[in-house]
Amino acid sequence: MSFLVDKEGYYGEFGGAYIPEILHKCVHDLQQSYLPVIESEIFQREYRQLLRDYVGRPSPLYFAKRLSERYGCKIYLKREDLNHTGAHKINNTIGQILIARHLGKTRIIAETGAGQHGVATATVCALMNMECVVYMGATDVKRQHINVEKMKMLGATVVPVTSGNMTLKDATNEAIRDWCCHPANTFYIIGSTVGPHPYPDMVARLQSVISEEIKNQLQEKEGRDYPDYLMACVGGGSNAAGTIYHHIDDKRVKIVLAEAGGEGVETGKTAATIALGKTGIIHGAKTYVIQDEDGQIEEPYSISAGLDYPGIGPMHANLSAQHRAQVIPVNDNEAIEAGYELTLLEGIIPAIESAHALGALPKINFKPTDLVVLTVSGRGDKDIETYLKFKSL
Numbered sequence: 396m397s398f399l400v401d402k403e404g405y406y407g408e409f410g411g412a413y414i415p416e417i418l419h420k421c422v423h424d425l426q427q428s429y430l431p432v433i434e435s436e437i438f439q440r441e442y443r444q445l446l447r448d449y450v451g452r453p454s455p456l457y458f459a460k461r462l463s464e465r466y467g468c469k470i471y472l473k474r475e476d477l478n479h480t481g482a483h484k485i486n487n488t489i490g491q492i493l494i495a496r497h498l499g500k501t502r503i504i505a506e507t508g509a510g511q512h513g514v515a516t517a518t519v520c521a522l523m524n525m526e527c528v529v530y531m532g533a534t535d536v537k538r539q540h541i542n543v544e545k546m547k548m549l550g551a552t553v554v555p556v557t558s559g560n561m562t563l564k565d566a567t568n569e570a571i572r573d574w575c576c577h578p579a580n581t582f583y584i585i586g587s588t589v590g591p592h593p594y595p596d597m598v599a600r601l602q603s604v605i606s607e608e609i610k611n612q613l614q615e616k617e618g619r620d621y622p623d624y625l626m627a628c629v630g631g632g633s634n635a636a637g638t639i640y641h642h643i644d645d646k647r648v649k650i651v652l653a654e655a656g657g658e659g660v661e662t663g664k665t666a667a668t669i670a671l672g673k674t675g676i677i678h679g680a681k682t683y684v685i686q687d688e689d690g691q692i693e694e695p696y697s698i699s700a701g702l703d704y705p706g707i708g709p710m711h712a713n714l715s716a717q718h719r720a721q722v723i724p725v726n727d728n729e730a731i732e733a734g735y736e737l738t739l740l741e742g743i744i745p746a747i748e749s750a751h752a753l754g755a756l757p758k759i760n761f762k763p764t765d766l767v768v769l770t771v772s773g774r775g776d777k778d779i780e781t782y783l784k785f786k787s788l
């Protein structure tokens with residue numbers, strides 16, 4: 396049995412495509428075409444060239460000597476923070492915009508929470524000269540002013556969404572509504588391993604360049620192409636999926652994922668979907684969802700805007716249900732502390748999302764011989780004010 400997607404778009408009992416009638420043709424066309432396009436020579440040539448010359452790949456696999464001494468094992472950091480636009484999200488948007496072009500689409504839409512996926516999408520739309528509309532909750536538009544200005548500077552139209560709590564979930568609903576109105580010319584670039592099949596698998600494959608590189612870099616540095624542990628943070632799950640993709644069925648490799656505990660899973664102010672979620676449908680997929688007794692989706696909370704999603708990708712729901720991955724909630728204060736620790740030990744200021752992965756390190760009993768690869772999904776430039784605010788509390 397594999398932990399990758401099956402032919403029907405399921406990971407165990409999770410996944411599938413639960414979509415309105417009007418999108419059936421669109422989604423069906425994408426299900427039929429995404430693999431042939433991704434595997435085609437012409438796609439691969441352009442995708443690889445842009446990853447190299449535009450994104451700056453391969454990203455380094457850096458041996459973190461002082462961090463390793465601190466935790467009594469051998470820790471390598473996969474440096475997605477060094478990518479163009481500062482995180483792993485660009486790997487996915489480059490791939491999806493090339494797929495959109497292959498399918499003859501001329502208009503791109505996206506949803507965004509903190510604005511990171513919006514900026515990564517607006518960036519590739521500028522690069523490819525495509526129309527770009529980004530849906531963003533009105534609350535987030537206010538909170539993430541700089542990213543809104545970046546998207547506009549890149550030529551995108553940012554639409555503030557005023558329904559619901561005016562955050563990511565509502566922006567996603569609005570993007571889906573737009574897609575329903577313009578299925579013929581519009582391609583919806585989803586920012587994580589969520590949404591209806593084939594999105595989770597498509598995004599995982601586009602991010603799997605991360606684990607492909609890890610394999611090669613470990614072979615070169617350690618003489619073996621697998622680690623004992625792979626670690627990453629999980630919001631929707633795309634940097635984690637990219638990190639584990641080529642080792643997902645290799646039982647020699649332990650998988651440890653960090654989800655956002657917020658102020659604590661028992662406080663109600665949390666985004667720990669694996670700890671608290673129940674099976675439900677969100678944004679076109681069956682997965683774990685944080686919901687109340689009536690099945691209403693509850694508003695998640697995390698200090699990290701990139702992790703406060705009330706669902707989780709179906710791949711990760713299944714990895715947890717099958718006990719293939721250990722998913723650990725890391726609270727705000729633990730993540731902030733871990734972010735400061737990495738900064739002082741290695742001179743690397745991580746995104747607060749990535750700091751959650753680092754915050755899981757003290758929760759594991761490593762052996763001195765353990766080889767650990769932890770993905771630093773993004774850089775912390777965008778988070779300096781949050782770091783400072785928290786430190787002064």
Ligand SMILES: *Cc1c(COP(=O)(O)O)cnc(C)c1O
Pocket residue numbers: 482483484511512586587588628629630631632633634635701702746748749772773774
């Ligand atoms: C968006 C984001 C995440 C969370 O998204 P995933 O799809 O779970 O990877 C993590 N880290 C950074 C830096 C992000 O921008």
